Amino acid sequence: MKICIIGGGFAGCSSAEILSHINGAEIKIFERSNILGAGVRTHFYGGHPYTFGPRHFLTTKIETYNYLKKFLKLRNCNYHQFKSYVANDNQFYNYPLNTKDLNKMPDKKKIYKEIKNTPKKHNAKNLEEFWIRSVGKTLFSKVIKKYNEKMWMVSCKNLDTFNWSPKGYTIKKGNKAAFDTHISCYPTHKDGYNRYFDLIDKIKNVKVHYNQKIKKVDFKKKYIRTNGKKFNFDVLINTIAPDTLFDFKFGKLKFIGRDFHKIVFPVKEIFPKDVFFLYYPGDEKFTRLVEYKKFTRHKSKTTLVGMEIPSLNGRLYPLPISKEQKLAHKYFKLFTKNTFSIGRAGTYRYEIDIDDCIYQSLEIKKILERDSWKSPIIGKNILF
Numbered sequence: 001m002k003i004c005i006i007g008g009g010f011a012g013c014s015s016a017e018i019l020s021h022i023n024g025a026e027i028k029i030f031e032r033s034n035i036l037g038a039g040v041r042t043h044f045y046g047g048h049p050y051t052f053g054p055r056h057f058l059t060t061k062i063e064t065y066n067y068l069k070k071f072l073k074l075r076n077c078n079y080h081q082f083k084s085y086v087a088n089d090n091q092f093y094n095y096p097l098n099t100k101d102l103n104k105m106p107d108k109k110k111i112y113k114e115i116k117n118t119p120k121k122h123n124a125k126n127l128e129e130f131w132i133r134s135v136g137k138t139l140f141s142k143v144i145k146k147y148n149e150k151m152w153m154v155s156c157k158n159l160d161t162f163n164w165s166p167k168g169y170t171i172k173k174g175n176k177a178a179f180d181t182h183i184s185c186y187p188t189h190k191d192g193y194n195r196y197f198d199l200i201d202k203i204k205n206v207k208v209h210y211n212q213k214i215k216k217v218d219f220k221k222k223y224i225r226t227n228g229k230k231f232n233f234d235v236l237i238n239t240i241a242p243d244t245l246f247d248f249k250f251g252k253l254k255f256i257g258r259d260f261h262k263i264v265f266p267v268k269e270i271f272p273k274d275v276f277f278l279y280y281p282g283d284e285k286f287t288r289l290v291e292y293k294k295f296t297r298h299k300s301k302t303t304l305v306g307m308e309i310p311s312l313n314g315r316l317y318p319l320p321i322s323k324e325q326k327l328a329h330k331y332f333k334l335f336t337k338n339t340f341s342i343g344r345a346g347t348y349r350y351e352i353d354i355d356d357c358i359y360q361s362l363e364i365k366k367i368l369e370r371d372s373w374k375s376p377i378i379g380k381n382i383l384f
């Protein structure tokens with residue numbers, strides 16, 4: 001069985017490793033750059049290990065954790081905390097908020113009154129309505145509006161799908177941790193997830209073709225052409241934006257990218273103990289700061305903080321806008337039998353994280369091992 005994989009990020013690597021165990025599988029990965037792992041790969045700055053953004057392994061899918069721990073030693077970080085800074089209150093609150101945070105807010109009376117008056121059920125048409133009807137206008141303006149507008153570079157009135165949103169939606173009682181039902185961990189190795197990516201190249205029936213930018217696939221005749229060479233496939237796994245494979249024939253899918261800055265501070269640790277991320281939901285240009293040491297436990301007299309600024313640099317974040325998702329589905333309909341589209345850009349879904357990439361790859365193996373290959377399958381059908 002000839003399997004071609006487009007893209008060597010987490011989705012491409014996990015599908016290559018997982019499918020390499022199928023009898024008779026011959027796998028080729030086509031990766032545009034000269035490395036595997038994309039933003040999850042660890043690099044070093046002043047000796048400090050870092051990734052592009054946090055890349056924290058957070059999951060409720062135990063099989064994905066069991067899979068990853070076969071390759072990497074994973075350190076539990078269930079105690080991790082996220083905080084968000086609200087400049088008007090000059091306060092750090094938990095992210096997501098809990099009732100202890102509300103009690104610290106100077107306008108708590110107004111907020112509680114608005115929460116009390118929110119409808120039990122509502123059919124919001126956009127993110128702004130969804131949040132105002134869920135938590136009231138004041139809290140929406142304080143912690144949600146500007147954050148989402150800088151994150152997605154559009155008004156909250158234009159964001160009209162919410163399946164990703166309820167991460168911060170419930171206001172937890174008391175002082176409960178944000179993700180207390182999840183497995184939360186990070187590799188103990190100095191180079192993070194890299195040894196997982198590095199082993200992909202060494203699997204006997206996997207060949208990685210680096211520096212190969214795929215622009216088109218012939219789905220009918222079942223081949224990829226790159227640098228003048230033709231590669232036939234029985235099974236195709238796509239992990240990049242689907243519009244790329246069809247010459248953008250219905251139009252270009254919108255994505256948000258990131259400018260990423262690394263800053264070293266002359267102190268051992270800069271965030272409070274157990275605080276891994278800081279979110280900034282106000283006028284600041286950046287959305288999030290990450291203190292890498294919290295994940296990596298790197299020993300140094302200095303500490304590295306990463307800053308993420310939303311931009312149009314890169315196709316990293318699919319937009320939660322139904323018009324864009326419909327456009328992605330127009331492309332998915334062109335996928336033929338035994339061709340799959342997975343990963344974040346491949347499914348055009350923001351909520352796909354590292355664990356979901358593994359989960360989708362495990363599901364594809366199950367599908368290929370059953371005789372009834374019910375393709376085309378896109379991430380949505382696989383995951384839910």
Ligand SMILES: Cc1cc2nc3c(=O)[nH]c(=O)nc-3n(C[C@H](O)[C@H](O)[C@H](O)COP(=O)(O)OP(=O)(O)OC[C@H]3O[C@@H](n4cnc5c(N)ncnc54)[C@H](O)[C@@H]3O)c2cc1C
Nearest residue numbers: 007009010011032038053055056213214343344352353354
């Ligand atoms: C800033 C940031 C922080 C994140 N933090 C976390 C986190 O803390 N925890 C978590 O679980 N998830 C996190 N995620 C999400 C998670 O990391 C991604 O969902 C996952 O890594 C996506 O993997 P992928 O293989 O689908 O895509 P990608 O990682 O984007 O990989 C796609 C690969 O395809 C290659 N490629 C692109 N175009 C072509 C082409 N035309 N031909 C050939 N190759 C091509 C790229 O070079 C790349 O290697 C984060 C995402 C971002 C952007």
